[in-house]
Every structure is written in C-alpha cells, then in structure tokens.
Amino acid sequence: MTPVATFLTRAALLLLSLGSLAAGLWLVLGHLAVRPVNGPHVHLPSWWPLPRTEAGAAGAHGWWAPSVLTALSIAVLLGMAGLCALSVRASRTHAPLPLGGAGVSLRSHALKDALASQTSVLPGVRAARIALRPVRGAQLVRVTLWLEQGSAPEGVLRNLETGPLAMARAALAPLPVRAEVRLRARRRRSRRTR
Amino acid sequence: MTTTPPAPARLPAAERGSTTVTDRAVSRIAARAWAEELPRGDAALPSATVVRTGRTASVTLGVTLPYAADLAGTAERLRQHVARTTAALTGLTVPPPEVRVRALAGSGPATGGRLGRTRTGAGTHACATDAPRTADASAGPPEPAPAPARRPWSPRLGTALLVLGVGTAACAYLLAEGVARRTGHVLPGAPRPDVLHRVATTSLADPTTLVAGIAAVVLGLWLLGAAVLPGRRDRLPMTVRTTGTRATLDRSAIALLLRDEALAVPGVTSARVRVGRRRATVRALAGYGELDAVQHQLTASTGSALETLGVTRPPRPRVRLRAAPHRSEEAGA
Numbered sequence: 001m002t003p004v005a006t007f008l009t010r011a012a013l014l015l016l017s018l019g020s021l022a023a024g025l026w027l028v029l030g031h032l033a034v035r036p037v038n039g040p041h042v043h044l045p046s047w048w049p050l051p052r053t054e055a056g057a058a059g060a061h062g063w064w065a066p067s068v069l070t071a072l073s074i075a076v077l078l079g080m081a082g083l084c085a086l087s088v089r090a091s092r093t094h095a096p097l098p099l100g101g102a103g104v105s106l107r108s109h110a111l112k113d114a115l116a117s118q119t120s121v122l123p124g125v126r127a128a129r130i131a132l133r134p135v136r137g138a139q140l141v142r143v144t145l146w147l148e149q150g151s152a153p154e155g156v157l158r159n160l161e162t163g164p165l166a167m168a169r170a171a172l173a174p175l176p177v178r179a180e181v182r183l184r185a186r187r188r189r190s191r192r193t194r
Numbered sequence: 195m196t197t198t199p200p201a202p203a204r205l206p207a208a209e210r211g212s213t214t215v216t217d218r219a220v221s222r223i224a225a226r227a228w229a230e231e232l233p234r235g236d237a238a239l240p241s242a243t244v245v246r247t248g249r250t251a252s253v254t255l256g257v258t259l260p261y262a263a264d265l266a267g268t269a270e271r272l273r274q275h276v277a278r279t280t281a282a283l284t285g286l287t288v289p290p291p292e293v294r295v296r297a298l299a300g301s302g303p304a305t306g307g308r309l310g311r312t313r314t315g316a317g318t319h320a321c322a323t324d325a326p327r328t329a330d331a332s333a334g335p336p337e338p339a340p341a342p343a344r345r346p347w348s349p350r351l352g353t354a355l356l357v358l359g360v361g362t363a364a365c366a367y368l369l370a371e372g373v374a375r376r377t378g379h380v381l382p383g384a385p386r387p388d389v390l391h392r393v394a395t396t397s398l399a400d401p402t403t404l405v406a407g408i409a410a411v412v413l414g415l416w417l418l419g420a421a422v423l424p425g426r427r428d429r430l431p432m433t434v435r436t437t438g439t440r441a442t443l444d445r446s447a448i449a450l451l452l453r454d455e456a457l458a459v460p461g462v463t464s465a466r467v468r469v470g471r472r473r474a475t476v477r478a479l480a481g482y483g484e485l486d487a488v489q490h491q492l493t494a495s496t497g498s499a500l501e502t503l504g505v506t507r508p509p510r511p512r513v514r515l516r517a518a519p520h521r522s523e524e525a526g527a
Contacts, residue, residue, distance in 0.1 A: 005349060006347060006348075006350070009349060009350050009351065009353075009354040010347075010350055010420075010421045010422075011421075012354065013350060013354065013420050013421040014417075014418065014421035016357065016417050017413075017414045017416075017420075018418075020410050020411075020413050020414035020417060021410070021411060021414030021415070022414075023410050024406075024407045024408065024410030024411035024413070024414055025407070025411060026407070027398075027406055027410065028404060028407035028408060030398045030403070030407075031399065031400075031401075031403045031404045032404075033398075034397075034398045035399050035404075050398070064394050065376060065394075068390060069373065072365050072368050072369040072372065075361070075362070075365040076365045076366050079358055079365060082354075082362075083358055086351075086354070086358070099269055099295065100266030100267070100269065101270070103273065103291075103292050104270065104273065104293045106295040107295060107296050110295055110296060111298065113297070113298070114261045114298040149450075152502050152503075153432070153451070153503050153504050153505075154432075154502050154503060154504025155502075155504075157441050157504050158435070158504075161435055161436050161439060165436065165439065166436070167261070167263075169436075169438075170263035171261060171262065171263055171264070171265045171298075172266075173263070173266070174266070178438045179436075179438060179439040179440070179441075180346065180439075180441075181432075181434075181439065181440065181441035181442070182429065182442050182444070183432070183441065183442070183443045183444065184447050185444065185446060185447035
C-alpha cells in the first residue's frame with residue numbers, strides 16, 4: 001500500500017469510529033438520563049439533543065422513513081464505490097512502468113521476474129516474493145523473504161540491498177525505487193529429538 | 195527501396211511509377227535495426243508492428259532488454275537508432291518507435307551480495323564484510339551512518355475491507371427491507387416488525403438502548419485504535435544502509451533463530467522462546483553438562499544472536515535454564 005492509501009483508509013476508519021462513538025455515547029447517556037428504574041442517573045444539560053417525546057416515537061413523524069432510506073442508499077453507494085476503488089487499486093499492480101520519457105514502457109512482470117530470480121538465489125534465502133506498486137514519482141518494490149534455517153537476517157538484508165535492490169535502482173534510474181522488505185521464517189519441525 | 199533506376203529517356207513524372215515499401219518490410223527493418231545495436235547474446239528479434247498514415251510509419255516494438263543499469267537511456271538510444279535507420283532505408287518519415295519492454299534478459303545473480311553469512315556453531319559468527327560494489331555507481335554510495343529505522347505503519351487494508359464489506363451488506367439489507375415494507379411487501383425471512391420500525395419506536399428508556407449504545411462505543415473504540423495505532427506489532431524494524439529502503443524482521447523469525455541457537459548449545463535438550471517487542475525470553479532445559487557452564491554459554495550465544503539480527507532495537511534477552519526433570523532426580527539421589 002502506498003502512503004496515500006494508508007492515510008485514506010485510516011482517515012475513513014477515524015471518521016467511522018468518531019461517528020460510532022458519538023452515537024453510542026448519545027444512546028448510553030440518553031438512556032441513563034431517562035431510565036425509570038433506580039440506579040445511576042445523569043443530568044443532561046438543556047441543549048442536549050433528546051427526542052421530544054419520552055417514547056421516542058420517531059416512527060410517528062413522516063420524515064423518519066424517507067430520510068433513513070436516503071441515508072442508507074447513500075451509504076450503500078459509498079460502500080460499493082469504496083469496494084470498487086480497492087479492487088481497482090489491486091489491479092494497478094500490473095500496469096506497465098513508464099521508463100524515462102514518453103514512448104518507452106516496461107512490463108511490470110519483467111521487472112518482477114528479474115528481481116525475484118536474483119533475490120531467491122541469495123545465500124540464506126529459502127523463497128522470495130516480489131510485489132510492485134507504482135507510487136507518485138517512484139516505484140515501490142515490496143520484497144518478502146523467507147529465511148533459511150541458520151541464516152543471519154542482517155547479512156541477508158545487506159546482500160539484498162547491495163545486490164538486487166541496488167541493481168533495480170540502477171536499472172530504473174532516474175525513477176527512484178522505494179523498497180519495503182519483510183524477512184520471515186517458516187515454521188518447521190524441531191531438528192533435534194528429545 | 196527508393197533507388198532511382200537509370201532512366202536513359204526522361205519520362206514525364208506521372209508515367210515514371212512509384213516504389214512502395216510494404217508494412218511488413220518496414221517492420222522487419224525496424225526489428226533488425228533494434229537487434230543490431232544490442233550485444234550478440236541479447237539479439238533476439240523484437241516483434242514489430244507498423245501503422246502507416248501517408249508517408250509516416252509509426253512503429254511499435256515489443257522487445258527484450260538486457261537487465262543492466264540505465265534501462266531508460268538504453269531504450270532511448272535504441273529508439274533513436276531505429277528511427278534513423280528505418281527512415282534512411284525506407285525513405286519514409288519514421289518517428290521514434292513506441293517501445294514496450296516485455297522481458298529483461300540475463301537477470302542472473304546480481305552483482306555483489308555473494309558473501310552470505312551462515313551460522314556454523316554456537317556462539318561463533320563469521321563477520322560479514324560489505325560486498326564490493328561494482329557497476330552500480332548510479333545508485334549512489336551507501337550511507338556510512340545507518341538510517342534511523344521508522345516503524346512502517348500498517349495500511350489497515352484488512353480492517354477497511356471488513357468494515358466496508360459488512361457495513362455495505364448491512365446497509366443494503368436494511369434498505370431492501372425498508373423499501374419492501376413501504377411498498378407493501380415483506381422480504382422472505384425478515385423479522386416483523388422490521389428492524390427500522392423497531393429502531394424508530396424503541397424508547398430511550400428501553401434497556402436495549404443501553405446495550406446498543408455500549409456496543410457502538412466498543413465498536414468505535416476498536417475503529418479508533420485501528421485508525422491511530424501503527425499496527426504491525428508482529429515485526430521489528432531493521433537498520434538499513436540505503437535511502438528509500440525499509441526493512442522489518444518478523445518476531446516469529448527471531449524466535450525460531452533464537453531457538454536454533456539455544457538448541458545448538460551443548461547440554462540444552464529443549465528450548466522454548468518467546469519474543470516480545472522489548473524482551474526475548476528463552477526457557478531451556480539442560481539434559482547434561484554442568485548447569486552453570488551451560489547457562490553461561492546459553493546466555494552468551496543468545497546475546498550474540500540478538501546482536502546480529504540487524505534489528506534497530508534488539509529485544510533484551512532473558513534466559514531461564516532448568517535442569518531436565520530426570521536429571522534433577524539423579525542429582526538429588
């Protein structure tokens with residue numbers, strides 16, 4: 001994911017969370033203010049928005065159903081637009097990369113294959129997965145490596161930086177390459193019996 | 195080709211005829227022109243298509259480039275060569291062709307990076323020297339001081355997808371139910387009275403209001419945490435030497451490495467490792483050997499293993515060694 005996409009998803013989650021918190025607090029405080037049974041009561045200020053009737057019979061008002069249905073339609077449309085945007089983003093990984101000026105483009109699979117074949121033969125690496133994503137003014141390369149047993153992560157990372165990543169940077173220059181590397185280890189059985 | 199034949203008698207221009215170069219010839223000329231500029235090993239003929247408008251031939255090439263530094267410069271140089279050569283040989287106007295690089299050839303082992311490090315035994319680590327850098331001068335020299343590692347934030351894609359999917363589905367259901375009710379229908383399997391009606395008629399004093407409110411607050415807190423916390427607690431940032439690179443190491447990978455280290459210490463028969471974000475705990479059983487000596491060696495090997503992880507802030511080690519049960523019985527007897 002790009003920083004912009006991360007910001008957008010997090011901003012959307014923040015808005016939703018604030019809305020949910022506000023609605024929840026309104027319900028809880030309103031209930032505590034009007035509840036008939038004994039127990040903790042709260043005194044709400046006069047400006048607090050409470051339903052006019054004690055029964056909260058909003059259903060009696062003519063505006064309730066149409067406005068709720070309108071809000072639901074908007075929510076459905078927005079949700080589907082969001083899902084479409086996410087799937088479009090996912091498909092953009094296969095877009096060709098522009099090389100230099102106009103007129104030259106590089107198939108993203110070509111770069112992916114080249115990087116993958118160089119990375120998976122590094123010493124101490126069991127498997128490698130490469131994902132490419134265009135970001136604004138740069139190329140984002142995400143590398144996931146599964147380490148072999150007994151290989152030192154620091155050395156593997158140095159080799160990756162000075163080898164495949166340096167070569168990709170040189171090849172794609174002047175387009176800057178940003179790399180996100182994740183080193184993992186696969187679970188395996190104990191090599192020593194007890 | 196537009197060579198003028200030797201004409202002894204001058205004919206009027208309209209009767210001289212004209213030479214046409216077929217599109218196929220143009221495309222083959224363009225492909226040859228591309229291949230002749232590449233080294234022999236990479237001289238696979240590209241595919242070429244030609245679209246002609248008047249006396250202008252637009253060429254599109256699908257090529258394989260050798261994977262080397264400055265792909266853009268190489269492609270640009272070859273484009274200009276193809277345009278010049280094709281124009282000279284056909285007499286047409288040929289703008290620089292559109293080039294689509296379909297594959298990168300010769301992406302064998304990268305330069306440098308052949309000095310891997312493997313652990314040979316307990317506590318002994320070969321020291322890695324930075325591999326000599328060749329040919330990649332344009333990538334800039336590696337920074338002498340390691341860049342400070344920032345923890346990469348999770349994009350929260352899974353959370354966003356979950357919220358979006360569930361929320362959209364729920365809204366769509368309520369919408370369908372409400373519309374059906376207002377048009378005098380009932381959705382199959384829908385509760386009666388329907389959800390919207392119940393929401394509208396439930397009073398604030400009803401206990402369900404309290405339950406719903408608490409649920410909304412909990413959901414809001416969870417979403418708030420997802421929005422503002424960095425996430426990705428399962429990885430630790432590593433120190434990198436090149437700008438524009440970020441690296442993380444999974445905590446589970448650290449646990450496996452530490453476990454291997456512990457089991458390589460003579461005397462240790464089993465080990466359990468938990469790696470937190472600040473502390474790594476190794477709990478081991480000693481099956482044989484002097485307990486103090488094994489503890490000393492285990493502590494040393496764990497400490498040195500943590501230092502070679504390349505993690506910016508390595509977790510502090512904590513080593514607990516116990517004698518295996520059968521052994522303590524022997525010692526007690």
